[in-house]
Amino acid sequence: MKANREWIIKGIALAVWIGILISSGIAFAQHRQYKETVVLGEGVTQVKTLGDYFEPIKGTTNDCNIYILDSGVPGGTLLIMAAVHAEEPATNLAAQLIVENAGVTTGRVLVAIHENRSASTVTRPGDAYPQFYTVKTEWGEKKFRMGDRWANPLDSWPDPETYVHYPSGQMLAYMDTRNMNRTWPGRANGSLAEQTSYAFMRLIEQENVSLTIDLHEAELEYPIIGTIVAHQGALNVAAMASMMLTAQEFPIGMEISPLALHGLSHREIGDYSNSPCILLESPEPFLDRVRGVTDEALLLTGKDEFVMKAGEKGLLYWPIDENGWSIDIRVARHVRTVEKLTELWTRFHADTAMVFSGLPSYEEMVDNGVGHYFTDPATVSANRLAFE
């Protein structure tokens, strides 16, 4: 009798367990396999993939699209990299807005929307991140994958006890072997993130990239926020952009890339290639440790009473009020800073000029919202669509 009771309880527990396994398994698989649709704007002349520059990446999760906007007029080449940390959604949206809306009248612009694609196929365990977020447009809602700071362990496992950065030998946290902003300049036979960084270095070399811009977001508790971090090869451009934007449009700081902090894009890309690198940070309250409910609303509005309270206590490095930091403002900051940096680069380096056209102003992006700039994929022919 007791044995029967034991097996009945175990049977019920097993059935519940199978139900949870199937429902969670389906949710995880749907997130990992979901493809974001990108409408190729008129400026896009070619779409390559990262594997075209480094064969071992071909066909892997990180074989991301490289969108090329070529003016046909000789000049420089700008590389924009986004979503290296896939939990920083304004970077993904800013890059997609540029691909869909920008024209180029001098030089070329290359865009990687999901620089570390693997990181966009997983969210942070234990932090209750939403798997997806949607942006309202005039034709409906556009859906995007939320991701994590690190590459998916399904693509890169196990982590070492300590991650030793190559080639500096600097010791970093174990999981940073999957953090693509700690693996520059990369290693041909390293972890997935190291190989991806290595592939981007080959791209920079083969495409003769003049300037690289790496888009990021940060928590308000972090001192490197609302700023431009520049390699010494682009200090004049970054400083001038910071002054002009702060005086005329919105406040943005400027910092010099530390010489002894290895693995970061703004340090290693400039040191190991001919292209200086500039990193941009916008404020994302969703990432703050003191935040409240971690949901899609917080991700999009950037409003959180706990983060605000921390600000009132002087615990933050960036201001926040009841208006929060909306996704529209964060995207607008990135797009406008990229355009300003390019404009100033051209002023300082006429031989490698790069000129954008067709990008909306900061005020237009904030007033209209980012969704206004996304085209309905249903109205576009299949050969003008790409998938991320």
Place this chain on the structure above:
Amino acid sequence: MTIMILYYIMAAFFGVVLLWNFVKSKDVQKAILYLVILMPFVLRVFRLK
């Protein structure tokens, strides 16, 4: 890649051991605990999480 495959084999091995313990355990509370612990092993072996 070789190390990754070995880790998958290890995960599968521990998964089988946990399932075996679930079947053999006479203590229902422990049996349920084995199932809870088993979940991440199965999700990893099936490359879901």
